[in-house]
Amino acid sequence: MNTNNQNFKLMITNFLNFNFMKTTKFLLSAIVCLTLVTTFTSCSDDDDNPPPVNPTELFTNVTLTFTPSNSTNATVVMEDIQPNGQGGGGATSNTVSGAFVSGETYSLSLAATDASDPNDVDDLLNDDVIPEADEHFFVYGLNGLNFTMTRDANDIVGLDNNKIGVNTTWVAGAASTGNLSITLVHEATAVDDSANNNLGSATGGEEDFNITFTGVTIN
């Protein structure tokens, strides 16, 4: 009985050893299979082209439309186009059409879109910036130009009750030529809508865009 028991143990040992060999074979066959599978799948992948990515939050077109209160004066339109997003190159343009008239009051309306896919233009100003007014703030800049700017009563209110600068009124002063800039600041830590004669200032955060229009004229 005892011998049988020992024999049994030996059998088990042998069985395990054989099983072990089987394990090796299994591993080898698994490896071969996997190699085949991967090779096979990669072959079939070739017909499967990845879809293009059309970025959803590129500021490609920024337009400032200054409408005069007296419709006999010309509307001034400033437009900056960066088809691949800010700094992305491509056929960029930066234009100012029309001239301001001294003493006239203009109401500024903004447009900021992502037109990187011409068939699907995103209105970033109304879809992203205004709903997230707490995180956005427009800072304007003037160099050499005489303007008196105010943020309208109906302007959007953002961080710490500051008006973010979507609806603004511009009174053209003495005749002058210079530059006008518009900067959209994202996630600033502090903003001040009355700084720099209401042009505004922001600290912290980063600039979504910072666009300057040169050769702006007040006649």
Place this chain on the structure above:
Amino acid sequence: MVMRLLALFILLITFLVGHSQECDYTFLGEIKDFHDNTPIVDATVFIQNLNKYTTSDVYGKFKIEKLCNGPLKLVISHVACETKTVSFMINGDQFETITLEHHTRELDEVAIKTEAIRRETNAAQETTVDSKTLRRYSNLSIGDALEEVPGVSSLKTGNSIVKPVINGLHSSRILIMNNGVRLQDQEWGVEHAPNIDINSANQLTVIKGSGALAYGGDAVGGVVVVKPSRVIVKDTLYGRTVFGGQTNGRGYNITSSLNKNYSSGWFGHIQSSYRRSGDFQTPDYNLSNTGLESFGVSTRFGKKSFESGFEVYYSFLNNEIGILRAAHIGNLLDFERAINAGQPIRIEDFTYDINVPKQDVKHHLAKVNYYKRFQNFGKVSLQYDYQNNRRQEFDVRVGDRRNIPAVDLILQTHSILADVNLDSNLDRKYNFGIVARYQDNFADPDTGVRRIVPDYDKYDFGAYITTEWQLSDDLIADAGVRYDFNRIDAKKFYLRSNWEDRGYDEDFQNLIIEEFPTQFLTNPVFNYHNFSASIGGKYSISDNHKAMLNFSHANRPPNPSELFSDGLHHALARFEIGDLRFNQEIANRISASYNYTNSKFNFLAEVFYNRIDDYIFLRPDNSDLSNRGYFAVWIYEQTNAELFGIDINATYDITPQIQYNHKSSFIKGYDLKTDLPLIDIPPFSTTNQIRYYNEKWNNFSASLKSEWVLEQNEFPNFNYTVINQLTEEEFEIDISTPPPAYHLLHFYSDATFNFKGKTSLNVAFGINNIFNSSYRNYLNGLRFFADDLGRNFTLQLQLNY
């Protein structure tokens, strides 16, 4: 196989013959060395059934008389051999040959009680960070621990993203082996740290240069070998639990591991770790959004014996790391403000929260391997491994998009490996093998951000042979050659404007497979044939003096980032531009080491010269003078480079209790085409440490370490001028000038209390940056925005049981 069939045959015979009970049989045994069949003299043979001992004679033979039919169990032991238990079925007189493994120490395949460290190479410059030292870095990363090695520094993004730099080279030039598996985790990125849980490692070895050909042929910088704990072949159960806490970042970590081993060779191991930290602090302010959360688990089991064995291993690591909020910039005007501010523009109260920008990386690694040793031949190993690396980078975005990653990559890698180690003749060892690898990279288009690296399939095939010759008692020589074939088959989108800007419309127009309104889809397929070789020797001049010399030649194919980058790298807020025209880097490195040892003094000097043709590097580009200040543009360029330097490590026992250690490294790197220094070369650094140790006081130790890093005075000037369009002012962006030198002092002390049995408790206390000095490091990508870490108290309890 034959042996087993024989055993089965004997078994069957036993059954057939039945159970006669005569007890007059003789068993003749012959004990031989497994490798060369030489007889083993004076081996002790314990006959378990009879409870009797005998020994082998000068011919390795022994005799047991008056045996009954039935099983016979023998336990054979010999000095310097692995004890072996064998069973036979006695059926009449019998003769058996029993092989013993006689070179256990040299071959390092069985448990050795001492923490002996086996070298990976013979003559290459190799340094090991042992288990004890590693435990001190339980709350840090692999990159931090590797800084223990002279000549290894770190390329950092903040404090938690740490990449090793070996003799000035990093990223794709460093090959990291994790438990025998080559790590594949998008290592091309400067803010992509190796995905290895330091607590799953038991030993780190750095091999400078490309001498370790069995691991790969493209390790122009070096190889880092990460090994888990050694398998002990005896019945035992042991474990370790480490609790740690640190004041800076209010971090805490816990790691625990459990090992079960059997004398039959079966083993099982499980380990897990968790680490959490909030915002770190400099001496003067919080580094907002620099917290991290890390979870890792690893497990393995298998069977190990001298003759054969297998292992199944799986590990998982998930790192979520916040990136300094103030380092996120919109354009160069922001960057200029950030640099000039002197401190981060955004400093908030301490929090554990990790917000955007952040990275979340999950890495799975699974492997199975099997080895078998054949008599008079050597060891054959087979391995299959699979890795899945998912990298998600979350950027500062508007609205709900902040929850959508800006980068979302899944990199899957399958490898098979066959390796043969011919060690039957210890004076002439040969090792050869082949490796095949398939890799698939998928860049998720749902990010809404153009892919930073494209979708691609990559195929690698490699074959190598290395040899080691013991030419005399004092001289060992080694040599090796390796061939690698790489094929990359990518599906890459290019903006039409970029495609033309690079001149690809002239050279690569045939690669376009699909046209979109603003983009081209291209299918670049590139093949690379790489040849690498290494030769070296180690000469023992006397018992105290040793010298090593090595020459290695390596080829590295360009990585996907170097080839295909062509857009905004959100995490770093810069444009990166690669080049499809790049060919392989070719490195020729010569190194020499000198080692002097006596009972009190150990001195090691390692010098190297590395000449790299077609060296690919990333540099700021100021060629576009009309830069309106949107983003920094960085371009990949190919040049010829040379790097050379010396690393020194010296230890002197002033008294048996007091030890002094000195480490320093000096390195220079030049661009041979422009005669400019190379960018991001670590400055001269030196550490000096004095340590007191007293075994009688519960193994008490206390050490004071001084770390001195000089200013890098040789750097290329890539500064450029940006125009503020509104004011028409020009201003210079200084992205080149390295930060000033700094000196830090660290304290560390520990003691080990031994309890009953194997249980012990190690208590360690440390202070990093004792004087709370403000400093910035040239190789930290966030040095433009913030200082490095201030004072940090750490406490660690390590329970071994």
